[in-house]
Amino acid sequence: METLKNIILSKTGIWLLLLVLAVVIPPMVGGYLTSMLILICIWTILCFSVNLIYGYTGQLSLGQAAFFGIGAYAFGLLTVKVGLGFWPAFFLAIVITGIFGFLIGIPALKLRGPYFILVTLGFSVIIGVVFVAWIELTGGANGLAGIPRPNPVPLPWGELSFESLLPMYYFILFFLIIIMLLFSRLVKSLIGKTFIAISYNENLTESLGINTMGRKIMSFTISAVIAGIAGVLYSSYNIVISPEIAYFAKGMDVVAYLIVGGAGTMAGPFIGTFILMALPEILQIVPSLNTLINGIILMLFLLFLPSGVSGGILSLKEKFSKKRIG
Template structure:
């Protein structure tokens, strides 16, 4: 099998990610990358419903929080083993999202966004007011991930590789989804629901499936976050978290495969670099993001793909003109 430049680049990035903790054993950098990995998974979840089917969901922080709190409550209160609780947390979130989606997806465009924002706020209020979740105090003492054979997860390096594993698993899943018939069905719905219906596609069923997948991936991210931070507060379900996840997606590129990873990495790293400005960092960061969205409305990856498509089109036109000219010269001779 012939190796392309893209394949070599992906292999180089994978090797760099695997060797990073060995070559750069700086705990601060590792912590930043762990957060990048966790939030990237959440952004991939949002990209499923917003990028592929075109439905702007603002309940994503709520599903993220449900996954995190489910893991915490199942391990602390119910005493369920970590990995069983981890799986159950995702199952619980997908079941809840199924019933929410049945109602939410009866609305369209900005009504859907408003409804899901209300759902997210309701989840925040439940977590904030409920004694079960600890209310304002939150949950403390979430256990470390249980060992898997000889593998233990106590050091920062072990957490790095654990989060990297789940990120790679998510990217592989998304790659298969993007290139599957189901993924193309989601895109057809995004382009035109009326046309999709005329082709025999069940719009409601497929949008609901995308919504459930989106929530499930978000809950995976939330459960990983809970296992890493080991403390949860109601602010993680706040609407500003949903907008942060949306920002990562906008910067990287909605509906693209690499957009969530690139957008999350850039925004999180840039935010950390501007920490010395404290509360004034948004005065620098805000205009940068606005300019990026103005000049690259489809995000960094989307802008690059458009530029590459235009360049390929120009090359085809130039080759066609050159071929036509050669044929003309041959006839004249």
């Protein structure tokens, strides 16, 4: 009994409980809520990408929406215009996004602090403009349509098609879980520890024989790949994509999600995305007011709880355990 209680109350227990809820709830709620949950999963993946480069490596990038857009458009163009199948296009699209991350990272990461932030912001604005202006390629403001869903999977009792919402939700949830598991292994590995060390003190890390520039480029490239995966999933789910998805304000929104949830924690992307995406829905807020409300919430968090919800819970826990000992 005691061990069972321990498992339930442990971190793993909470994660397992959430997993069960994520699997069981969608079939019981309507299509609207399921589509909300799909979007929450996708933005959580994007939030993990910000978490790697900002939360764990300490380099605030406002440009992750651009990588999201590059992944989405690369996948869309490869399937619609080149005619590649789902999986080859998926793979190529995230490779392309990774190459963009690598090439942008080399000059941008030479800059520190606000200069790096400005370059990533500028990059995001440029990508957004390119998607609007390069009409022959991207379809401009009209967007790109006819992007395929994943291929149907033949199962013994019939074909599993991803045309309906529920299978698509599980498909995306599967990617979220895989990314989360690999992510947690990465940040606990020695390479991940050097990312964290850079966020703590870059000069000290360099003096300890770590090629900090190389590690920052590595982290930025991985974060671009994660953002690219989110973009591919989004374009496949939505079938149509338009330039707004790469709009720089989206990149800032995701940073807000992360800060509210808790940067540099595993739970941060989940908590932040859920709170800031679900809240406007629950309160039935006019969409145009969303940005304003996100801004106010972000400012309140930066002022009163800069470590975010999960950081706040951790420090509360510490306080209580100290009291018990003391």
